[in-house]
């Protein structure tokens with residue numbers, strides 16, 4: 001199994017390296033067995049590709065990274081097992097769907113607990129299915145939640161009956177989302193058009 | 202067009218007799234068809250990085266809409282001097298050794314017009330960018346093409362130059378990474394060329410517009426080699442690595458006397474490059490390092506994909522090491538490059554450019570640009586495989 005902390009450090013170190021120069025270091029695509037370092041460089045690029053398109057086939061990924069489809073499948077399986085890849089989801093333009101759904105962004109102030117600091121209470125809050133995302137923040141509040149409900153009342157009920165009464169929650173401030181312009185790196189409003197001529201020198 | 206014979210006779214014969222670019226003819230055919238996947242586009246598919254576009258909008262708001270100095274904004278020339286020193290190993294004085302031009306295209310034209318006298322020969326390697334031969338002829342020079350070959354990765358060697366060079370040869374034009382072959386030159390390769398250039402006392406015009414796009418080894422510029430800076434004009438621009446083709450911005454770095462001469466032509470014929478584009482270029486130099494390396498990473502993966510796909514279908518192709526072109530051989534199908542490209546277009550609606558558009562020695566090859574989405578490349582490779590299966 002991959003030691004996750006190490007991997008995260010490694011990925012951070014790598015991206016630092018890359019932005020430091022226009023010429024990335026020459027990348028060697030060694031066959032398996034040529035040392036763990038080289039393999040990790042490839043995995044790092046694989047994750048970047050999957051983050052952009054999780055449905056790319058193993059064959060296509062393999063051709064792009066000079067690997068066999070089997071090798072790609074193995075690396076993806078290892079990432080899944082290690083918990084680095086935690087799922088695959090479609091990026092929807094929900095505004096187009098006319099859904100009975102509202103999203104609230106809730107700022108929450110909490111008191112850290114004696115054992116476990118912020119993590120224990122954040123973990124409890126995260127388990128509510130209404131909570132789509134939860135982050136620990138620096139600044140004027142501690143947690144930022146993205147909460148989904150069918151309407152304002154439902155969100156109100158979640159805040160007043162489930163969130164606020166929790167021990168350690170000091171205060172909340174709720175904002176409703178009106179429109180999505182960009183989500184997970186994908187622009188929602190812009191249609192891509194290719195203005196180029198069909199053959200150029 | 203209605204050919205009026207009398208007007209035809211009054212045209213400058215040099216211009217009249219130069220054929221239109223083969224690319225242009227091919228474009229005319231492709232543009233009449235629908236649903237074509239084009240591997241024929243020699244410009245980035247990426248949008249210009251947003252910080253650059255944002256800076257352009259800001260420049261309009263702030264009113265940077267007037268002439269700049271003839272050489273270009275000093276601030277941009279200073280930033281370019283730093284960039285060139287850092288990445289290409291040559292230092293230039295931004296006050297009088299750098300000229301901002303309307304693309305590398307204008308810089309090439311200015312350089313040849315400033316240097317060439319009737320009868321002067323200009324050496325250049327083929328296959329090459331479609332403009333070189335015509336630009337030499339427009340300047341009144343005699344073009345001397347040096348064919349390069351797939352067998353040694355379309356690199357240029359001293360022996361090839363020796364075979365063509367005469368006492369009337371004045372200039373050597375270089376373009377690596379190369380359009381259309383994707384070839385690059387290593388430092389050792391360039392050292393041989395540099396030695397020859399010094400011995401024969403040639404001038405060098407080096408078009409390094411694809412310099413940021415090398416995939417396996419870093420780029421080396423001939424201008425960084427001993428004794429070359431004094432006899433070399435270095436050309437670069439923002440069209441490719443920054444995906445800014447429509448901004449039309451390039452630059453020339455060289456000895457002050459040559460830049461001064463080019464500046465005079467530029468001054469009387471162009472005045473200055475677009476001031477908005479110059480502002481945008483400044484932002485490109487300051488804030489797009491990550492955008493550029495992301496694009497290069499994407500080109501590298503597409504290069505890998507396309508080469509692996511060619512290998513999979515038994516199509517011979519030297520490994521392109523830079524730019525965004527693959528140049529596979531189609532000679533084994535017993536069709537000319539032109540016939541192959543036309544039939545592929547008719548049967549499978551995939552556009553590639555016949556190698557002959559880039560010089561006679563491009564016969565037997567087609568240029569496939571991978572400056573298009575991976576989805577397009579994947580589909581094009583499926584169609585190509587089906588096509589050659591039936592040949």
Ligand SMILES: Cc1ncc(COP(=O)(O)O)c(C=O)c1O
Nearest residue numbers: 201304305306330380438440451
């Ligand atoms: C080798 C080469 N030089 C110059 C150019 C033209 O560049 P610019 O857009 O800077 O005029 C191109 C464009 O395709 C090219 O491939």
